[in-house]
Amino acid sequence: xxxxxxxxxxxxxxxxxxxxxxxxxxxxxxxxxxxxxxxxxxxxxxxxxxxxxxxxxxxxxxxxxxxxxxxxxxxxxxxxxxxxxxxxxxxxxxxxxxxxxxxxxxxxxxxxxxxxxxxxxxxxxxxxxxxxxxxxxxxxxxxxxxxxxxxxxxxxxxxxxxxxxxxxxxxxxxxxxxxxxxxxxxxxxxxxxxxxxxxxxxxxxxxxxxxxxxxxxxxxxxxxxxxxxxxxxxxxxxxxxxxxxxxxxxxxxxxxxxxxxxxxxxxxxxxxxxxxxxxxxxxxxxxxxxxxxxxxxxxxxxxxxxxxxxxxxxxxxxxxxxxxxxxxxxxxxxxxxxxxxxxxxx
Amino acid sequence: xxxxxxxxxxxxxxxxxxxxxxxxxxxxxxxxxxxxxxxxxxxxxxxxxxxxxxxxxxxxxxxxxxxxxxxxxxxxxxxxxxxxxxxxxxxxxxxxxxxxxxxxxxxxxxxxxxxxxxxxxxxxxxxxxxxxxxxxxxxxxxxxxxxxxxxxxxxxxxxxxxxxxxxxxxxxxxxxxxxxxxxxxxxxxxxxxxxxxxxxxxxxxxxxxxxxxxxxxxxxxxxxxxxxxxxxxxxxxxxxxxxxxxxxxxxxxxxxxxxxxxxxxxxxxxxxxxxxxxxxxxxxxxxxxxxxxxxxxxxxxxxxxxxxxxxxxxxxxxxxxxxxxxxxxxxxxxxxxxxxxxxxxxxxxxxxxxxxxxxxxxxxxxxxxxxxxxxxxxxxxxxxxxxxxxxxxxxxxxxxxxxxxxxxxxxxxxxxxxxxxxxxxxxxxxxxxxxxxxxxxxxxxxxxxxxxxxxxxxxxxxxxxxxxxxxxxxxxxxxxxxxxxxxxxxxxxxxxxxxxxxxxxxxxxxxxxxxxxxxxxxxxxxxxxxxxx
Numbered sequence: 001x002x003x004x005x006x007x008x009x010x011x012x013x014x015x016x017x018x019x020x021x022x023x024x025x026x027x028x029x030x031x032x033x034x035x036x037x038x039x040x041x042x043x044x045x046x047x048x049x050x051x052x053x054x055x056x057x058x059x060x061x062x063x064x065x066x067x068x069x070x071x072x073x074x075x076x077x078x079x080x081x082x083x084x085x086x087x088x089x090x091x092x093x094x095x096x097x098x099x100x101x102x103x104x105x106x107x108x109x110x111x112x113x114x115x116x117x118x119x120x121x122x123x124x125x126x127x128x129x130x131x132x133x134x135x136x137x138x139x140x141x142x143x144x145x146x147x148x149x150x151x152x153x154x155x156x157x158x159x160x161x162x163x164x165x166x167x168x169x170x171x172x173x174x175x176x177x178x179x180x181x182x183x184x185x186x187x188x189x190x191x192x193x194x195x196x197x198x199x200x201x202x203x204x205x206x207x208x209x210x211x212x213x214x215x216x217x218x219x220x221x222x223x224x225x226x227x228x229x230x231x232x233x234x235x236x237x238x239x240x241x242x243x244x245x246x247x248x249x250x251x252x253x254x255x256x257x258x259x260x261x262x263x264x265x266x267x268x269x270x271x272x273x274x275x276x277x278x279x280x281x282x283x284x285x286x287x288x289x290x291x292x293x294x295x296x297x298x299x300x301x302x303x304x305x306x307x308x309x310x311x312x313x314x315x316x317x318x319x320x321x322x323x324x325x326x327x328x329x330x331x332x333x334x335x336x337x338x339x340x341x342x343x344x345x346x
Numbered sequence: 347x348x349x350x351x352x353x354x355x356x357x358x359x360x361x362x363x364x365x366x367x368x369x370x371x372x373x374x375x376x377x378x379x380x381x382x383x384x385x386x387x388x389x390x391x392x393x394x395x396x397x398x399x400x401x402x403x404x405x406x407x408x409x410x411x412x413x414x415x416x417x418x419x420x421x422x423x424x425x426x427x428x429x430x431x432x433x434x435x436x437x438x439x440x441x442x443x444x445x446x447x448x449x450x451x452x453x454x455x456x457x458x459x460x461x462x463x464x465x466x467x468x469x470x471x472x473x474x475x476x477x478x479x480x481x482x483x484x485x486x487x488x489x490x491x492x493x494x495x496x497x498x499x500x501x502x503x504x505x506x507x508x509x510x511x512x513x514x515x516x517x518x519x520x521x522x523x524x525x526x527x528x529x530x531x532x533x534x535x536x537x538x539x540x541x542x543x544x545x546x547x548x549x550x551x552x553x554x555x556x557x558x559x560x561x562x563x564x565x566x567x568x569x570x571x572x573x574x575x576x577x578x579x580x581x582x583x584x585x586x587x588x589x590x591x592x593x594x595x596x597x598x599x600x601x602x603x604x605x606x607x608x609x610x611x612x613x614x615x616x617x618x619x620x621x622x623x624x625x626x627x628x629x630x631x632x633x634x635x636x637x638x639x640x641x642x643x644x645x646x647x648x649x650x651x652x653x654x655x656x657x658x659x660x661x662x663x664x665x666x667x668x669x670x671x672x673x674x675x676x677x678x679x680x681x682x683x684x685x686x687x688x689x690x691x692x693x694x695x696x697x698x699x700x701x702x703x704x705x706x707x708x709x710x711x712x713x714x715x716x717x718x719x720x721x722x723x724x725x726x727x728x729x730x731x732x733x734x735x736x737x738x739x740x741x742x743x744x745x746x747x748x749x750x751x752x753x754x755x756x757x758x759x760x761x762x763x764x765x766x767x768x769x770x771x772x773x774x775x776x777x778x779x780x781x782x783x784x785x786x787x788x789x790x791x792x793x794x795x796x797x798x799x800x801x802x803x804x805x806x807x808x809x810x811x812x813x814x815x816x817x818x819x820x821x822x823x824x825x826x827x828x829x830x831x832x833x834x835x836x837x838x839x840x841x842x843x844x845x846x847x848x849x850x851x852x853x854x855x856x857x858x859x860x861x862x863x864x865x866x867x868x869x870x871x872x873x874x875x876x877x878x879x
Contacts, residue, residue, distance in 0.1 A: 079813070079815045079816060080815060087815075087816060090807075091807055091809075091816065094806070094807035094808055095806075095807065098806055098807075137477075147429065148429050151429040151430070152429070173808070173810075174807060174808030174809060175808055176808070177805075177808040177809070177810075178806075178808050179433050203568050203570075204810060205406070
């Protein structure tokens with residue numbers, strides 16, 4: 001018995017996990033895969049797989065959502081206006097992307113591909129949790145050296161990005177200014193916001209080359225990208241499963257990353273994002289969110305396990321919460337409220 | 347294309363060149379006479395595509411630093427050293443002849459001459475300069491000191507000695523400027539893809555904000571347009587972020603329409619470089635005596651040099667600067683030991699129209715005599731302690747370096763805010779203070795450090811670094827409180843010691859003695875002065 005468990009292959013391991021009746025609660029993929037959507041039940045069947053088809057599936061855009069965003073378009077870039085909370089969320093998104101790229105996309109090798117030695121000898125790399133025992137001077141120096149080396153390596157990469165549901169282009173512009181991003185394509189289904197995005201792009205000369213916008217659905221989009229992002233977008237579409245499948249196809253294999261953020265479907269989310277956000281504090285425009293369209297982080301993780309068991313790895317899931325006056329603050333309860341997720345394609 | 351003749355005089359002798367350099371910098375930074383008047387309407391607008399009066403095309407840059415003083419140059423070095431910021435195109439503009447004067451100072455082979463513009467730098471800021479920026483400072487020209495001795499000009503017994511090892515460092519401004527400049531040249535030599543552009547001998551003539559309509563072909567309104575900076579050599583720069591390190595008169599601050607609040611003290615400071623009779627052998631410390639006319643400070647420099655900052659009334663400052671150097675040196679000695687009455691007598695005598703060599707000699711003799719008598723009195727009063735005078739009074743001055751005397755007005759000002767769309771202020775452009783606590787440049791260096799970390803964060807988030815709301819406001823929030831606190835404290839100290847009101851004088855003398863004996867309070871004050879949080 002002992003010997004056998006070690007000789008199980010990876011596939012068998014996964015099958016075991018999926019079919020075992022262990023006491024660890026298993027979050028069902030059925031919510032994502034089923035044909036009927038129940039709005040409030042947390043573990044109702046087949047949420048993702050069974051969304052009722054939108055009125056016009058060929059366009060894959062809900063006309064109510066489209067008109068809602070059309071009215072928001074003119075004030076999108078006013079950082080003190082109705083979209084202020086989105087501007088603040090963009091800061092948190094960028095921090096998250098930076099953290100993931102530095103931790104998972106940068107290899108500090110002792111030898112470069114051409115045989116020359118790096119400045120940093122990775123044998124001396126000290127994990128963060130032990131640098132605190134050093135005096136502040138030395139700790140600062142170690143961190144500075146490490147940061148400089150990581151940044152130098154990151155600079156060498158030239159990443160391409162696809163932003164699905166880019167809206168007015170908050171994320172696209174921020175990414176376009178980073179030196180290690182080579183190209184960004186932003187797509188959205190609402191023409192008014194793409195117009196605003198293009199207009200705002202023209203105000204900053206550094207954005208001219210790298211950034212392109214188009215009114216296009218993800219199925220029509222061609223090409224493979226190092227990074228695909230779907231921030232605050234899945235809860236606005238009628239069939240998120242299709243979007244996820246299509247998005248995953250656009251991620252380059254062997255290291256490409258899919259970033260997404262959306263909101264868990266529970267009472268606290270309703271309280272914070274709809275009740276407090278839209279009705280009480282009015283920091284979110286009315287009618288932006290609908291509880292029935294929220295997706296739990298566990299559902300997405302389980303769905304990926306089912307659909308792409310061997311070719312994906314969930315790098316990080318982080319819960320995030322808006323505190324008025326402070327901005328978006330990250331926390332570890334990714335099953336409640338808003339969350340950010342990064343998934344890498346093997 | 348025409349170039350302005352730099353305001354510095356060219357003199358053959360090396361020694362006087364350095365000291366005039368120093369005093370010229372003092373004048374340039376603090377006097378108002380050198381700036382040309384700007385357009386009276388702050389927001390004169392030009393259409394973005396209109397041809398300027400110059401025929402040169404508009405150059406574009408990301409960060410434009412106006413002012414090559416210590417704050418501006420260290421900020422430029424910090425930006426070029428930061429991995430997140432070095433990809434920004436950076437330009438530094440200064441009216442002085444940096445490319446000639448600063449390397450010359452940097453290559454001085456001996457510390458035979460000390461310039462008269464010296465500041466005290468806290469240990470934290472020294473770490474910033476030597477550690478973070480790794481500036482090639484000339485350490486043989488830097489003097490660390492181990493404490494400050496404060497006394498009251500109206501009472502011998504009211505005094506306080508704040509002793510802490512390496513409480514601060516006396517550094518010449520030129521030392522900081524030249525080492526930062528050399529660092530920038532070194533970085534340019536190593537980094538050929540994006541060197542910093544240093545436009546010296548160029549004065550800022552005007553800064554305009556282009557009109558917001560017709561900003562782009564799409565007709566969309568540009569709510570945050572890039573400012574255009576016009577230089578006197580005919581060139582024009584448009585920049586993403588305009589940083590004003592341009593001193594008290596700050597054209598950048600005027601462009602941004604930021605008001606300042608504050609006042610001129612009715613006081614001028616006389617600076618001088620002094621040669622001591624002998625180098626201090628017991629403590630290397632700073633000495634400050636609060637005379638009724640203003641504080642006089644004696645600060646140590648390497649070897650047997652020292653620097654003087656004597657704040658006094660405008661008339662007296664004029665008198666002091668005009669005296670022959672031997673008389674001046676004696677007066678400085680007298681000011682630290684003798685009574686206020688003695689000093690008043692000397693001022694009166696020297697202010698007379700008919701002063702001549704005979705009167706000067708008389709006064710010198712008188713001062714010598716009185717100091718001798720007073721020293722003996724002090725020794726007798728204190729258990730015949732032979733070293734009493736050496737312990738409690740600064741080492742006497744032998745002479746003052748020729749042409750090192752200069753004077754500048756004392757003031758306290760604080761800008762309402764440090765940021766505006768695409769503009770931020772650093773150093774003296776944002777705040778000015780009395781030098782009695784040695785905080786001026788320390789605040790400026792703190793500003794530079796904070797601004798760089800704010801810009802780094804914004805750059806890592808891909809933001810437009812000229813945006814106030816999401817980027818620049820953090821800098822203002824970080825620095826305003828600290829600076830306001832320091833300015834307030836220094837101002838109150840100045841007011842406290844500027845009065846002859848008997849009640850206040852009595853209270854403050856008693857207070858100083860009490861604080862001298864209260865370890866914790868002294869500790870706290872030393873922390874504030876030496877920059878520790």
